[in-house]
Amino acid sequence: MGKRLCAGLLGAVLLALAPWGSAESGPGPRMSIIIDDLGNNRRLGEAAINLPGNLTFSVLPGLAYSTQLAEMAHAQGREVMLHMPMDNHSRLPLGPMGMTVDMNEAEWRAVLREALDDVPHASGLNNHTGSLLTEQEKPMAVVMQELHARGLYFIDSLTSPRSIAYDQARVAxxxxxxxxxxxxxxxxxxxITEQFERALAIMERQGWVIMIGHPYPETIDFLSWVLPLLEEAGVELVTPSELIDTQQRLTRRAP
Ligand SMILES: [Zn+2]
Known part of the structure; x- marks a missing residue:
């Protein structure tokens, strides 16, 4: 299937969603798109940051352009996150400042603080890989203590179906x-088109959705034409902070 056919299918789906966000139906559906893995490649990082829409950028710590890209995203009014490298079952290398299972509590805390200092303006954190570490209580407790102390949020990238990170965050x-x-x-x-359509279906069901992408040329190209269509369809691109604010307001209102 060629790009034009993909575009045609997606356009049809978005058209079907178009009544959302009209004056009668009140506020429309909301979508959050986080672009992970920024830090290594300046050109692709900048191209992602320059996309036309309220995207969120999660930056790996300790890489050549980590601090610079975080500063750039922030300067353009975009939300920044720390993309914290965490140990995975395949034992893929984590790059600088990764949290591994063989560290002790003090080492986890030290590397996490170092990473948070390396990515300025972070409003929250999500895990890079982490299928192994997010299944473990002790390192997740350290992460949540540190986030709580700094008033930051957590997004579970869900790299393991057995991740306990989300529950640990809520407890903390x-x-x-x-x-x-x-x-x-x-x-x-x-x-990419099929995944995006799956996200649209979730959004249609529950009113909001969180997606994670990466600064690949194909993804940047896809988003460059799909983001304006979203706006036309009345879909609001929001940051994780905005989704969390809404969630907290609804929780407070509940009896
Ligand atoms: Zn990642």
């Missing part, structure tokens, strides 16, 4: 949400 009083859809495991137009 850290505002938290979970990722619904990974946009671009495969960097093809067909795959």
């Amino acid at each position: 009083g850290v505002p938290a949400l979970r990722r619904h859809i990974f946009l671009d495991h495969e960097q093809t137009d067909v795959f």
